[in-house]
Structure formats: structure tokens, C-alpha cells
Amino acid sequence: MKQVHQGFTLIELMIVVAIIGILAAIAIPQYQNYIARSQVNRVMVETGALRAVVEACMMEGKVTADECDLGWTKSNLLVGAAVELTTGQSGLQVRIDGAGNEAHILATFGGNASTAISGSRLGWSRSSDGTWSCGTDVDKQYRPAGCGDQVPDLGQGIGS
Numbered sequence: 001m002k003q004v005h006q007g008f009t010l011i012e013l014m015i016v017v018a019i020i021g022i023l024a025a026i027a028i029p030q031y032q033n034y035i036a037r038s039q040v041n042r043v044m045v046e047t048g049a050l051r052a053v054v055e056a057c058m059m060e061g062k063v064t065a066d067e068c069d070l071g072w073t074k075s076n077l078l079v080g081a082a083v084e085l086t087t088g089q090s091g092l093q094v095r096i097d098g099a100g101n102e103a104h105i106l107a108t109f110g111g112n113a114s115t116a117i118s119g120s121r122l123g124w125s126r127s128s129d130g131t132w133s134c135g136t137d138v139d140k141q142y143r144p145a146g147c148g149d150q151v152p153d154l155g156q157g158i159g160s
Contacts, residue, residue, distance in 0.1 A: 033116075033141065035114050036114040036117050036142045037141075037144075039109070039113055039117060040122065040144055041144050042075075043078070044122060044134065047122065047123070047124060048124065050072065050094065051105070054068065054070075054103045058103065062096065062098070063099065064096050064098065065086040065094040066085065067096075068094075068096065075107075076111050076112045077109060077111055077112055078092050078109065078111060079110025079113075091109075091110055092105075092106070093105070102125070102126055102127060103124075103125075105123055105152070106121060106122075106123035107121065116139070121136065121151045122135070122138065123135055123152035125152040133150075135150040
């Protein structure tokens with residue numbers, strides 16, 4: 001009786017490993033870019049939800065963010081030097097200027113954020129006429145549609 005040996009040759013195995021290596025070299029950077037973009041979009045949506053709360057506070061005559069209950073749930077994508085009293089979150093600052101009828105929301109990426117966006121900022125600004133605009137300093141490839149490159153200025157030393 002003759003035995004038949006079945007298996008893969010060394011060349012076949014090397015070709016498979018090379019193909020997997022090429023696919024990984026293409027897929028891993030694309031996946032990392034996808035993660036960074038999705039994190040920026042997530043923070044944009046999370047902070048964007050605060051716009052309605054800030055509007056409600058302003059309509060109730062609350063002229064500072066300290067008077068508002070923002071209902072913020074802490075995000076693991078934000079980090080800052082100190083915990084903001086208004087939000088209870090480091091890396092998130094909210095300012096309401098009742099006299100000027102303006103408001104600003106500023107988030108700083110850190111914590112569990114991708115290294116590609118860590119340290120960058122994203123914010124919302126409400127002008128005196130009631131329109132909101134988004135601005136961020138993340139790289140253009142991660143920037144969400146409709147969000148410009150002008151990060152809101154929250155005042156003296158904040159947001160810089």
C-alpha cells in the first residue's frame with residue numbers, strides 16, 4: 001500500500017504569509033484613520049448635544065454656565081489640565097455670556113483618544129444672532145464635514 005502525503009509546500013506557505021503581510025500593511029493604517037475620524041465625530045455629536053441645553057439655559061435667563069445643569073456624561077475621549085466645575089469633566093469647557101448673548105463649548109482630545117488626534121480641540125461657538133458654528137484643529141483628514149478650522153476662543157488663557 002502506498003501512502004500519500006498531503007500538505008503545503010514551503011513556497012505555498014511563504015506566499016500566503018506575504019499576502020497576509022501586504023493586506024495588513026494596507027488595512028492597519030486605514031483602520032487607525034477610521035478610528036480617529038469616528039472619535040472626532042463622536043465628540044462632535046456629544047458636545048453638539050450640549051447646544052440645546054445651553055440654548056435652554058439662555059432662554060431661562062441663566063447668564064453663566066455655572067447656573068446650568070448640563071447633564072453631561074463624562075467622555076473617555078477628553079482630557080484636560082483640570083476638572084471643569086461646570087461640566088465635571090476634564091477637557092470640556094462651557095462658557096455662556098448672557099450679556100453678549102454668546103456661548104462656547106470646547107473639548108480637548110486625550111484619554112482614550114487616538115494618538116493622531118490627542119491634544120487637538122473641537123468646539124462650538126454661538127454668535128449673538130443665535131447661530132452655532134463648529135471648529136476644530138484636528139488634521140483635515142479627520143475633520144468632520146461642516147466643521148471649520150477655527151477653534152472657539154473661550155477667553156483669557158482658556159482654550160489656547
